[in-house]
Amino acid sequence: MKKSLIVLFLILFSFQCQNYSKIIPITQTRLLMDTFVQIVVYDQDKSKHEINRIIGLAFDRIQQIDNITNSYNDSSLISFVNQNGASYQIQMDSVLYHVVKESQRISTLSKGNFDITTGAVKDLWDFNNDNPFVPDSTVIRKTLKLVDYKLLSIDSDYLGFKTSGMKIDLGAIAKGFAIDEAVRILSVHGIHDAMVNAGGDLKTICTNLTAGKRKVWINHPRNTGEMFGFFRMDSGSVATSGDYERFFIKDSIRYHHILDPKTGYPAGKCISVTIIAKNALTADALATAVFVMGPEQGMIFVENQAFIECIILYKKDGKLIWTASTGIKDKFYLAN
Amino acid sequence: MKNKNSFLSTIFKLLTTGDKILILIFFLFGFVSLFALQRYQQPGSTVLIKIANNKIYRYNLDKDREINLHGPIGTTRILIHKGKVRVIHSDCPQKICVKSGWISGSFEIIVCVPNKIIIAIESKNNQYFDVITQ
Incomplete structure (x- = not known):
């Protein structure tokens, strides 16, 4: 009896090792x-079909948020607000x-270094x-009056602009919210070990299954295809803002898409800012805010x-430091 | 220390020669399969290509080749070479996909938003947990 118990224990142990890997x-x-x-799901206790169905629901929610917040989409609600927000209050x-x-909370917190009303200046750039070009400085100065x-x-029922010509750009926060919502949908449907990665901004939830296994790598901002460094993270959100995402170079000067709401020009003190936070919305918005603040004030x-x-x-x-x-x-x- | 030794010797006394051989076989099997699995898993990587969120193509990452992909705004040409993949030509305006360079890890992705093309690598190695923030 005892012998067979030992053998049984050894067999079970070897199976355990196999499942783990x-x-x-x-x-x-x-x-x-x-x-x-x-969307990556690591949970093992549901059928593949069921997990794919739940992932589909999370994508539906992201699509829904995109349809409302994407100012590049002419039929989105935010585009409608941008066109009509000064004339009347939008429901x-x-x-x-x-x-x-x-956004308003983070603007106040960061003393205006994050501002969704930079839309009008972004349009100039x-x-x-x-063939992108540097806009005329007087035009930038004039347009800055529309950034505040x-x-x-804003109240719970209506949204509008106090000055005509204003434009909202949710590009530095909506993606974060969509990631949070996708993870919420996964959790509600019983998935507890997963990752949602939207263009390099991400959120993870974790169980013992993947605990201690994940490295989050930061892209090298100047050497394409190389990594700068990594940290380990089980659960949480990460977002990075970098001057290498969308930019052009004119007369040896790099002009990138992260604009300082106070000057209307690209914020020049940082190269890349990675924020780690509990939710992706905060990480996303603060990555932009801290980028604008610069390394000293930002830290x-x-x-x-x-x-x-x-x-x-x-x-x-x-x-580069x-x-x-x-x-x-x-x-x-650091990598290597 | 004494207790530990007596515990081990009790277990050892319980085992017959057959049991000992069986345990040895288990260990040998585990050891051999560890290497066998590593050899088996290393190829197997595939390049997954998705066009306009519906058409899906898979290519072996170990077989060098050039592939023309047709998206909504034109052609995207990719090159698979020595276990890596990159976009070598695209009809899109900003060529962000071309500037992305080579990818080879299972957590790396190249995207061409205008031509609606996603290029990702699928493999079963342990890097699958990793992710790049950018």
């Missing part, structure tokens, strides 16, 4: 929100209300143009926030 995730990738969105939608309200989050008139800001960490890459005397907040400093490793 065999996690085959189910992945779906789609083009949404002007980038790729990848509020729950998604739009949440995203705009959160037109980074999606085949305090000029939004002071992050150190004063609870549950927020950051890794900032910037140039000093022509050299990095700095990180207290909570992540010892956990960040």
Whole structure:
């Protein structure tokens, strides 16, 4: 009896080892929100068909948010607000209300370094143009009068502009909200080990299945295809803003898409800012805010926030260097 | 220490020669399969291509080739070479996909938003948990 128990224990143990190393995730990738969105599910206790169905529901929610918040889509609700917001108050939608309200909170928190009303200045720069150019400085100065989050008139029912010509651009926050919502849909349907990655901004939820296994790599901002470094993360959200995503070079000067709401020109102090936070909306918006603040002011800001960490890459005397907040400093490793 | 030794010797006394051989076979099997699995898993990587969120194509990453993909705005030509893949030509305006360079890891992706093309690598190695923030 005892002998067979020992043999049985050994057999079960060997099976246990095999299962541990065999996690085959189910992945779906789609083009949404002007980038790729990848949903990876590691949970093993549901059928493949059921997991794919739940992933489909999460994608539906992202599509729904995109239809409301994408200002490049002429038929989105935000485009309608941008066209008519100065003439009359637009009836509020729950998604739009949440995203705009959160934007206002982060604008106040970051003292205006994050501002969704930069839309009018962004239009001047037109980074999606085949032949982008530097706009006239007087035109930028004039348009800056339309950039101020305090000029939004917002309540739970209506949204409008206090000045005509204003434009909202939710590009630095809507993706984060969509990631949070996709993860919420997965959780509601019983998935507890997964990752949603939208163009490099991401959120993960984790069980013992994948705990301790994930490295989050930060792209090298200047050497294409190379990584700068990594940290380990089980659950949480990460977003990065970099000057290498959308840019053009004119007369040896790099003009990128992260504009300083106070000057109307690209913020020049950082190269890349990675924020780690509990939710993706906060990480997404703060990555832009801290990028605009610059490494010194940005680091002071992050150190004063609870549950927020950051890794900032910037140039000093022509050299690429990095700095990180207290909570992540010892956990960040350079590649190679 | 004494207790531990007596515990082990009790177990050892319980085992017959057959049991010992069986345990040895288990260990040998585990050891051999560890290497066998590693050899077996390393190829197997495929390039997954998705066009306009519906058409899906899969190509072996170990077989060098050039492929023309046709999206809504024109052609995207990709090159698979020595276990890596990149976009070498695209009809899109900003050529972000071409500038993305080579990818080879299972967590890397190239996207052409205007031509609605996603190029990803599928493999079963442990890097599958990793992700790139950018």
